[in-house]
Amino acid sequence: MANVDATTKSAFDRAEEIKLLANEAFKANKYTQAIDLYSQAINENSQNAVYWANRALAHTKLEEYGSAIQDATKAIEIDPKYSKGYYRRGAAYLAMGKLKEALKDFQQVKKISPNDPDAAKKLKECEKAVLKLKFEEAIAVQDSDRRSIADAIDFHSIDVEPQYTGARIDGEVVTLEFVKKMIDDFKNQKCLHKRYAYQIVLQAREMLRAMPSLVDITVRDGDHFTVCGDIHGQFYDLLNIFKLNGLPSEENPYLFNGDFVDRGSFSLEVILTLFAFKCMSPSAIYLARGNHESKNMNKIYGFEGEVRSKLSETFVELFAEVFCCLPLAHVINDKVFVVHGGLFSVDGVKLSDIRAIDRFCEPPEEGLMCELLWSDPQPHLGRGPSKRGVGLSFGEDVTKRFLQENNLDLVVRSHEVKDEGYEIEHDGRLITVFSAPNYCDQMGNKGAFLRFKAPDMKPDIVTFSAVPHPDVKPMAYANNFLRMFS
Structure with missing residues (x-):
């Protein structure tokens, strides 16, 4: 049994070491390299929500918002109370112009971290943006009826x-x-x-x-x-x-x-x-x-x-x-x-x-x-x-x-x-x-x-x-x- 634990421990340790390298690559704006390294960390330990959420952020930097949403969703599945998972997914939805989906995620962030002023501020901005969108949708003219400007x-x-x-x-x-x-x-x-x-x-x-x-x-x-x-x-x-x-x-x-x-x-x-x-x-x-x-x-x-x-x-x-x-x-x-x-x-x-x-x-x-x-x-x-x-x-x-x-x-x-x-x-x-x-x-x-x-x-x-x-x-x-x- 001890042997299995040692193997598991070494995999976890390796994963942590690789994550640190990935973080360095990310800081140097080497996002493709960061994604590769986070993937290696995930291979060593797929049950760590942080690796998935970090990889989601690197995907966002490369405008790969579909992949970012998948990774952030996986982070949330592993740890439903991990606010960064919702935060990363909300940011990716936002970048795609999917404001209503983004709003749901930022509401979750606020629920998990009620005293985080940054989360509160972003939620407020998101609510404003969704209201504006609803207003624009309400007054929009059908394309077929629109006169050419x-x-x-x-x-x-x-x-x-x-x-x-x-x-x-x-x-x-x-x-x-x-x-x-x-x-x-x-x-x-x-x-x-x-x-x-x-x-x-x-x-x-x-x-x-x-x-x-x-x-x-x-x-x-x-x-x-x-x-x-x-x-x-x-x-x-x-x-x-x-x-x-x-x-x-x-x-x-x-x-x-x-x-x-x-x-x-x-x-x-x-x-x-x-x-x-x-x-x-x-x-x-x-x-x-x-x-x-x-x-x-x-x-x-x-x-x-x-x-x-x-x-x-x-x-x-x-x-x-x-x-x-x-x-x-x-x-x-x-x-x-x-x-x-x-x-x-x-x-x-x-x-x-x-x-x-x-x-x-x-x-x-x-x-x-x-x-x-x-x-x-x-x-x-x-x-x-x-x-x-x-x-x-x-x-x-x-x-x-x-x-x-x-x-x-x-x-x-x-x-x-x-x-x-x-x-x-x-x-x-x-x-x-x-x-x-x-x-x-x-x-x-x-x-x-x-x-x-x-x-x-x-x-x-x-x-x-x-x-x-x-x-x-x-x-x-x-x-x-x-x-x-x-």
Whole structure:
């Protein structure tokens, strides 16, 4: 018997030692490493709620909210009086915009720790957020009945004050001179006059609305084409991409693959710059929708608050409308399929099925459109649940079949921070590209973009590091409640 106890004890001791290493990795922002180590601790001792709750927090840091909820739930099962389990799960629900579920968990935290002032404060904020949500739901107009906000705006009737010294658009045409002046003003943290902001966003809306849900791009032999991943409001890093690779033009075209906004606190500058280039020259820049080009995400992760602070409430509605016009995927030279998230929960999806998606809406919680925006690759074959709690995970076999059935060579997607700014998976058939270096000022990752040259269309990968930006923290405009957790 003593022998068994010794074995058990040594497993418990090993688990504790591994947990301490995991905590160190977590403190160093090495969240993937922390998850691996917490998993090893759990293998040694699966009945310790702390390991599960700590791993849940590390998943949250990597935006793997589905996995965080699973781990926190396991911690609660092991110890129903462990307040951190509810706390971690509540925070993950919150990050997904599931406020009502979050509220239940924070009520439990308060019940277990009635004298904890921090728990009381967070519960109060959560109650406020749920009340606000209920009020918004009550006054919301059905999409089918909603009048377009764009149709109600006449930017020509807005006067520009004589003391305004910023960039100006002469007449109807957005020129390169204007875009350069606007970028310079943004660099110096000056605002664009709302007349010109309206003009850019409305013109971009017209162009995007006219495009199909799946856009075909042709690159002539000898010419090149650049694909960028998530920018997430990191305006100064966007300018660095242009410095390294040239401004967008007919001869130097770009595709930005979604998640232009949120998290970084210069999202408005990013989106106005990208939209202005689109207005200047439609074939110089292509834009795809990401999961963050949606009302639900913008409400939580900062874009809505930033637009309200820098422009107005009308612009909040206008951007929400324009984001619903963004195409969902691109195919370059009939070879490269580019999409923000990933592939599908069913086999046999053809490019024609993607073309047929009616995309002019907020992203649904399931189906092809949701999966295009939210899915992630996984290292093993087949399909699995999403670590994010939305979409799914898909294996190399799924990628290979999709490419074969559609006569394509490569999937390029974004959506996930990568240490080197990119990752090649699925036997070279899938590349993740992420263009926000030192994401949220804390991940220490590089950014990357891909340059394709026709006719062979093999990707040339360029990586780069973060550049300094003015002292405005990421998430500065985010939902007050979410900021309490970051």
